[in-house]
Amino acid sequence: MxxxxxxxxxxxxxxxxxxxxxxxxxxxxxxxxxxxxxxxxxxxxxxxxxxxxxxxxxxxxxxxxxxxxxxxxxxxxxxxxxxxxxxxxxxxxxxxxxxxxxxxxxxxxxxxxxxxxDEFDMTNREHFRPKYHHTPKYGWMNDPNGMFYKDGVWHLAFQWNPYGSQWENMTWGASTSRDLIHWDAQPAAIEADGLGTIFSGSCVVDKENTAGFGKGAIIAYYTSAGEAQTQSMAYSTDGGKTFKKYSGNPVLVSSVPDFRDPHLFWHAETQRWIMLLAVGQEMQIYSSANLKQWTMESRFGAEYGNHGGVWECPDLFRLPVRGTGQQKWVLVCNINPGGPFGGSATQYFVGNFDGHKFTCDSRPEVTKWMDYGKDHYATVTFDNAPDNRRVAIAWMSNWQYANEVPTKQFRSANAIPRDLDLFIDGTETYCGVMPSPEMLTLRGKPSKQLTDACEVVVTLKGSTEITLQNAKGEKVVMRYDAQKQTFSMDRTKSGDTSFSEHFPCTTVAPTHGQMKQLRLFIDRSSLEAFDGDGKMAMTNLVFPSEPYNTINVTNKAKVTIYPF
Missing domain, CATH: 2.60.120 (Jelly Rolls)
Known part of the structure; x- marks a missing residue:
């Protein structure tokens, strides 16, 4: 007893x-x-x-x-x-x-x-957490950062707040994948220090040891956001598992307040590293032989494209032009605000880069958008991707309401990975956007039943209306207009839209010709629509109280559903 x-x-x-x-x-x-x-x-x-x-x-x-x-x-x-x-x-x-x-x-x-x-329970408790999109285990996430491929592994860092599900405490969170679909959470890659919190940046594989940290070292460049925005470097000699900060930080400084988001790549023709920096409403281009000392080469941006907000998260790469045997350069410029339907979005420019200066093919007033939805921002690509692929990932939200969307355990996902190329329509060259081929591996056997995680393929026969709906009458209506060559998505009655006046909307995209096939990726709280030929992309969040379980189409369109 x-x-x-x-x-x-x-x-x-x-x-x-x-x-x-x-x-x-x-x-x-x-x-x-x-x-x-x-x-x-x-x-x-x-x-x-x-x-x-x-x-x-x-x-x-x-x-x-x-x-x-x-x-x-x-x-x-x-x-x-x-x-x-x-x-x-x-x-x-x-x-x-x-x-x-x-x-x-x-x-x-x-x-x-x-x-x-002694343990923190990260079991998913969110009704709206995607099933096959990348998300943080907990906390806030925005821009993709430090993306590279090495030894069969895709590395994805991201702007992360470990101490809440709203923007704050910027840190590089980290995830890895062997197939671009299934992601494993890793320890934080780069954390705040005396120079400031860690804003966006990029990673490169230094194959020839130009920086002196060893062949194959991973070099990370990021913005230290303290009293001023300065550029800092870190390096990894274990394949990106851990990073050590460079003792000479900050490497690059400026008197301009908005001076951030370094994106690096190796330019073979000049045998130099190139760095793009977003500076106010222009991109500045620098070069270096050793990733430590940088020379200003040129500026791009005055009067070109959209200037409705601050330019951010640049990228610059070369892509093949379909059916021509030629290649052109694409300069990516994310902007906030100034998007085609309000808030943040990804614009781009097509032209030539000689190792010193980018020259745009289009007239200054021409603006091109990589995605015509509300929720596709901070688009950047992986360094060192295999088979000369150019694989992009974007943040799937909008700064107009990102802090208010109806989740708590986490906030924000990334859009599915996309492979990029170029195509010609009339006198202009545009960026083609296709779901990365890895997405095909998720397809189950064709089904007639709509699920909350699936791909829907619609074979079109001219103008078509496509409606997703649930038993509560919440719906999304998509319309393809063959005559106007436009595709639209109306989410005004899609479910919960109450958290922001900016959320209910209809987005519209040009299709650059006739659409024969629509690929629609559904995942609990998001819809990503693609033209089957990769000439149109549209990404929108939705928050239905229960999954859409019916799909209706007009004009004898054929629907095939692949559950994931």
């Missing part, structure tokens, strides 16, 4: 410890310190998205080893995020804004809900 009582008392003590309120040392209405008394792997931080940001300094032996921002819960907890303690012993927390309107500091919900744990 005594042994039983002792066991029960021990169990009760453990429960009390797990349920105890973590008592902060209150220094003012906006400042507390929190002693870390348990040596577990993580402290779970309770997040409330409507709360104001708290600035957290993580200390060990009186030294600051990490800083971060989190929306610590005031009234209720929306979700938890893990803070890895690494034997830290103190948190110094400053709340922004006037705390006196929020009640007593000691009564904030976060102190009641913080937990010490």
């Amino acid at each position: 005594k042994k039983l009582l002792m066991t029960l008392m021990a169990m009760m003590t453990c429960c009390l410890l797990d349920a105890q309120i973590i008592a902060p040392r209150i220094l003012s209405d906006s400042h507390v310190m929190l002693s870390l008394e348990k040596q577990t792997r993580y402290l779970l931080l309770p997040v409330e998205e409507k709360a104001e940001i708290a600035h957290i300094r993580v200390l060990k032996d009186n030294n600051v080893c990490q800083t971060l921002n989190a929306r610590l819960a005031v009234d209720k907890v929306d979700y938890f995020v893990p803070l890895e303690l690494k034997k830290a012993d103190l948190l110094d927390i400053s709340f922004r804004g006037d705390r006196r309107t929020k009640g007593a500091m000691s009564e904030l919900a976060c102190w009641h809900e913080m937990k010490y744990v």
